Amino acid sequence: MKHLLTTKELSREEAELILDVTEQMAEAVTGREVPKLPALRGRTVVNLFFEDSTRTRTSFETAAKRLSADVVNFAAKTSSVNKGESLRDTALTLQAMGADAVVIRHPAAGAPQRLTEWIEGAVLNAGDGTHAHPTQALLDAYTMKKRLGGVEGRTVAIVGDILHSRVARSNIWLLSKLGAHVRLVGPPTLLPKDIDDWPVEIGYDLDASLKGVDAVMMLRVQRERQNAAFFPTANEYARLYGLDERRLALMPDHAIVMHPGPMNRGMEIAAAVADSPRATITEQVTNGVWVRMAVLYLLLTNGESK
Ligand code: CP
Numbered sequence: 001m002k003h004l005l006t007t008k009e010l011s012r013e014e015a016e017l018i019l020d021v022t023e024q025m026a027e028a029v030t031g032r033e034v035p036k037l038p039a040l041r042g043r044t045v046v047n048l049f050f051e052d053s054t055r056t057r058t059s060f061e062t063a064a065k066r067l068s069a070d071v072v073n074f075a076a077k078t079s080s081v082n083k084g085e086s087l088r089d090t091a092l093t094l095q096a097m098g099a100d101a102v103v104i105r106h107p108a109a110g111a112p113q114r115l116t117e118w119i120e121g122a123v124l125n126a127g128d129g130t131h132a133h134p135t136q137a138l139l140d141a142y143t144m145k146k147r148l149g150g151v152e153g154r155t156v157a158i159v160g161d162i163l164h165s166r167v168a169r170s171n172i173w174l175l176s177k178l179g180a181h182v183r184l185v186g187p188p189t190l191l192p193k194d195i196d197d198w199p200v201e202i203g204y205d206l207d208a209s210l211k212g213v214d215a216v217m218m219l220r221v222q223r224e225r226q227n228a229a230f231f232p233t234a235n236e237y238a239r240l241y242g243l244d245e246r247r248l249a250l251m252p253d254h255a256i257v258m259h260p261g262p263m264n265r266g267m268e269i270a271a272a273v274a275d276s277p278r279a280t281i282t283e284q285v286t287n288g289v290w291v292r293m294a295v296l297y298l299l300l301t302n303g304e305s306k
Contacts, residue, residue, distance in 0.1 A: 152179035
């Protein structure tokens with residue numbers, strides 16, 4: 001593995017290795033007075049973000065620092081991208097500065113793949129358009145492993161704006177590879193059209209789709225990517241596809257509620273559900289740091305030093 005671009009291209013063995021090393025990272029750092037390992041001392045990780053982020057950017061930064069790497073944060077909004085500099089020239093500049101790994105978030109699907117053609121270091125996709133967000137899916141799988149005891153054989157409903165969701169796409173490929181059953185639930189207008197070859201069941205009725213689930217993953221309605229009216233009103237959407245306390249009661253007692261964040265409280269998820277003990281939303285954020293430590297470590301050392 002030289003780069004991490006999508007979960008679709010990960011083998012099951014590679015995905016399981018990442019989840020095993022994630023566990024080791026969590027164990028190695030938790031409870032330490034100084035929560036740092038020397039594994040990436042002398043390496044430079046660049047965070048190259050062309051889209052807004054709270055969780056992913058800070059999580060990658062924290063992960064790299066916990067592995068003792070030097071971190072450079074590059075925000076497109078305050079860079080020479082604003083003066084017209086291309087992605088290629090930006091990449092060549094980072095290459096000239098000796099970046100060992102570049103973590104990129106970009107609104108265009110495929111931008112991380114293009115970056116691999118211009119730089120020698122590892123490229124980690126932190127979200128490209130509606131295409132992929134592999135570390136989010138890995139942290140989601142790790143959270144299920146911790147909360148549900150595993151992923152194999154579990155049933156996961158992914159609910160809402162599937163059409164615009166890179167989180168959904170990355171989860172579909174990873175979860176199915178790890179042996180989970182995936183149900184997609186949402187209004188027909190927010191389900192992609194060409195998904196006959198996706199390893200999923202489709203449902204339009206949320207109440208019915210919650211029966212027998214082990215986890216439900218609520219997706220944010222991505223208004224910023226929507227160029228048409230996909231549903232009549234926010235109230236109508238919440239009524240049909242929002243997870244509220246009544247619907248939570250339809251789920252088996254052990255089932256967990258996940259959300260990648262950021263959330264639209266009161267729309268896809270009621271505040272009382274987001275704050276309930278069955279929600280794993282803040283655990284997902286914590287687990288994201290361990291997953292990103294594992295991925296940086298594996299890509300930059302081939303698993304050879306710790
Ligand atoms: N889940 C996620 O990608 O969040 P951010 O957009 O805040 O990084």
